[in-house]
Amino acid sequence: MPKRTTVSRTTSAPVDPSDDDVAPIYLAMLQSPKVTVGTLLSQGFSQSELDAYLPELKARGLIRQIDAENWHVVSPDVALPAYAAQLEQRARLMRSTSQLMTHIYLRARSDASTGQELKIAPLVSIEESAQALQQIVATAERWAISNRTDSPLSRYLRDAPAERSATPFFNSRGELLHTRLNVDPAFLTGERMDQVMRNRQEAGDEIRLTKGLPFSGAVNDQGMALLDLEDRDGSPVGILLNPKSGSDWVLRCLEFTWRLGMPWRADLEPDTGSELLEPRDRQIVRLMAGGISDLAIARQVGVSPRTVERRVRTVMDRLNASTRFQAGVLAAKNGLI
Numbered sequence: 001m002p003k004r005t006t007v008s009r010t011t012s013a014p015v016d017p018s019d020d021d022v023a024p025i026y027l028a029m030l031q032s033p034k035v036t037v038g039t040l041l042s043q044g045f046s047q048s049e050l051d052a053y054l055p056e057l058k059a060r061g062l063i064r065q066i067d068a069e070n071w072h073v074v075s076p077d078v079a080l081p082a083y084a085a086q087l088e089q090r091a092r093l094m095r096s097t098s099q100l101m102t103h104i105y106l107r108a109r110s111d112a113s114t115g116q117e118l119k120i121a122p123l124v125s126i127e128e129s130a131q132a133l134q135q136i137v138a139t140a141e142r143w144a145i146s147n148r149t150d151s152p153l154s155r156y157l158r159d160a161p162a163e164r165s166a167t168p169f170f171n172s173r174g175e176l177l178h179t180r181l182n183v184d185p186a187f188l189t190g191e192r193m194d195q196v197m198r199n200r201q202e203a204g205d206e207i208r209l210t211k212g213l214p215f216s217g218a219v220n221d222q223g224m225a226l227l228d229l230e231d232r233d234g235s236p237v238g239i240l241l242n243p244k245s246g247s248d249w250v251l252r253c254l255e256f257t258w259r260l261g262m263p264w265r266a267d268l269e270p271d272t273g274s275e276l277l278e279p280r281d282r283q284i285v286r287l288m289a290g291g292i293s294d295l296a297i298a299r300q301v302g303v304s305p306r307t308v309e310r311r312v313r314t315v316m317d318r319l320n321a322s323t324r325f326q327a328g329v330l331a332a333k334n335g336l337i
Contacts, residue, residue: 022053026062035063035071060086120245123238129153129228132240136220137169143178144169145254146218150187152236153228154216158193166199181205182258184213197264208261211333217250225250262319262330281315282336284308289328 028043029035040050054071057063062079064072123129130153137144148154157165169177181200187193188209201207216228223243227250231237241247280301287297294312298305312324319336321327330336 022056025049025053026057029057029063029071029073030076032073035073036069037071038069120242121240123226123236123240126152126156126236129226129236129238130156132226132238133157133218135240136218136224136226137177137179139222139224140169140177140220141171142221143180144218144220145180145251145258146182147213147216147254147257148181148183148187149213149216150184151216151228152230152234153238154187158196162195162199165196166203168203176204179205180258181207182210182213182254182261183207183264185209185211201264207264208258209264210257210261213257214253217254219247219251219254223247223251260330260333281311282331284311285315285328285331285336288312288324289332 025040025045028040028045032039037050041047054063054065058065060079060083062074062076062083064074066072121132123132133146133153148157169179171177183197188197197207217226218228219225225241225247227239227241229237229239241250280303283301284297287300292300294305294308298308301308303311312327315331316322316324316327319327319330321330
């Protein structure tokens with residue numbers, strides 16, 4: 001029977017043993033055809049170590065106790081995958097609660113900032129900008145809206161781990177927030193951003209595309225706003241605003257650009273919106289934008305006036321336009337006609 005190499009300890013065994021603590025005993029048990037307390041003691045383990053670590057191995061499902069003296073080692077090809085599944089379940093639980101913990105953390109700091117009447121907070125690093133965005137989401141009660149252009153924070157979020165972009169956003173009561181995301185098509189480059197867009201849509205975001213967005217930013221229903229900018233050297237320059245410092249101006253800008261956008265589809269190429277409309281629909285929109293009546297359009301296209309009326313309504317729905325004029329403006333702005 002192999003003798004255990006004793007490692008000196010300056011502290012007592014921990015209440016929650018780590019893998020480094022239990023691994024030597026587990027390896028010794030794997031090498032022993034018959035595992036008893038006596039054989040483990042003879043290999044150099046102390047009684048206090050056995051009292052602390054054998055229950056831990058049992059709790060992990062790696063061993064079973066037969067009686068006070070004898071133990072049975074569960075075959076590793078059965079025990080280890082089952083233990084790994086337990087760890088994965090715990091990891092999922094930690095990920096699912098991380099947003100709530102972040103909400104509590106940021107909410108407390110937001111309340112403290114409000115108490116100090118902090119109106120404008122400069123953000124001088126990408127980490128501060130990312131935390132400010134988390135604070136906007138964490139303090140929202142019903143909704144949040146954001147713009148994404150090619151800015152420092154947008155690039156940081158694009159390159160973050162995939163699971164971060166797939167996380168739904170909830171308020172303090174555990175209710176799903178209504179989140180709107182408006183993206184400049186010029187920023188939709190590469191598979192990474194495409195996956196981020198798909199993840200955010202699956203997480204519940206309503207997404208639109210608007211060309212020429214002036215800046216990246218975010219606002220929530222509590223009046224907290226973020227501007228994500230950069231200086232001439234490309235260094236991040238962010239600003240966090242509260243309701244008393246002009247956040248309503250940021251909200252008006254984001255709402256205006258949102259109305260100009262068109263819904264994003266996962267199957268739409270990022271560099272063009274032409275696939276959003278069929279060729280005949282584009283012809284109808286061109287004529288409609290020129291002020292031609294439905295009857296005249298029907299004659300030129302070779303369809304009935306009722307068909308023109310139906311196709312115009314379809315085009316307006318796809319462009320999220322409330323009027324014929326707005327549909328023409330959106331179609332021209334996005335290169336559809």
